[in-house]
């Protein structure tokens with residue numbers, strides 16, 4: 001990208017006053033700390049050498065923004081976002097994981113330029129209640145409950161698919177590959193609530209096609225008892241299995257379907273099944289997001305971005321420190337789309 005284009009981008013982002021001519025002439029990576037008027041990238045612990053070497057392998061998507069966007073070469077960006085820990089910070093009460101209005105506006109802005117989907121472990125309805133945007137697609141229950149574009153492909157089993165209209169009269173396809181597990185999940189949910197009610201601090205969350213058992217407020221000495229209860233309940237439901245997230249045990253149907261499959265489904269229904277003309281960007285913080293990172297790695301396309309402020313094992317290629325950096329990345333993306341619209 002020519003230097004005048006960088007200026008154009010920065011002017012569009014309202015950032016030109018923050019940058020000296022030295023910074024503009026230097027490499028973009030050097031610009032990053034001051035790009036947003038900051039002394040150092042937010043939340044980064046740059047005194048930790050382990051973290052610094054991890055960052056070299058998973059560089060900041062903000063620092064690499066210019067390079068990433070230059071490489072899109074006019075291809076269609078499709079954006080995938082996780083919810084908890086990505087669009088909203090991790091908080092102690094799962095029912096109060098609200099996103100800020102600034103984050104909502106940023107998601108809306110990018111969604112006006114690029115197809116955008118939120119893929120969460122929560123129920124689809126719950127994520128919608130938090131996000132409240134009709135301009136994005138939603139996949140709840142770790143991708144097992146997708147409300148995506150009207151599907152014209154017959155690569156997916158029609159029995160899991162129904163077409164519907166939203167309140168604005170727009171057509172959507174709902175895809176629920178774990179549909180037949182619903183009666184067992186409801187039964188198991190009741191059972192889990194009943195058997196865990198004596199464990200102080202335990203909280204069972206109904207995520208429709210899966211169940212979360214939160215232990216953030218459970219005393220260390222009670223944790224073993226909670227795990228035992230869950231294993232006992234699970235032994236009565238052999239078609240389900242357990243995965244682990246941030247202070248949460250997640251129980252889900254044992255079908256071969258995860259956030260990565262939901263990403264592929266959404267790309268297919270958006271018309272990018274075999275396309276070399278698409279750049280999917282996936283941003284997420286949790287273990288379940290790794291399935292989507294792996295898909296992008298294996299397809300050798302797009303940008304998998306992990307949200308983490310500590311070094312960790314990941315299949316992502318880039319990183320963002322926390323939701324405040326996710327916000328900046330989304331703002332940059334929207335400004336970039338305004339400055340360089342696809343012809």
Ligand SMILES: O=P(O)(O)OC[C@H]1O[C@H](O[C@H]2O[C@H](CO)[C@@H](O)[C@H](O)[C@H]2O)[C@H](O)[C@@H](O)[C@@H]1O
Pocket residue numbers: 082083084085089090091092093094095097119120121122205207212214216245246247248250286288
């Ligand atoms: O796929 P996600 O959108 O990231 O959902 C994963 C789980 O997120 C929520 O739990 C996590 O966030 C809570 C609020 O910040 C926090 O209190 C909890 O400790 C975290 O594990 C959600 O409540 C779970 O149901 C999701 O499975």
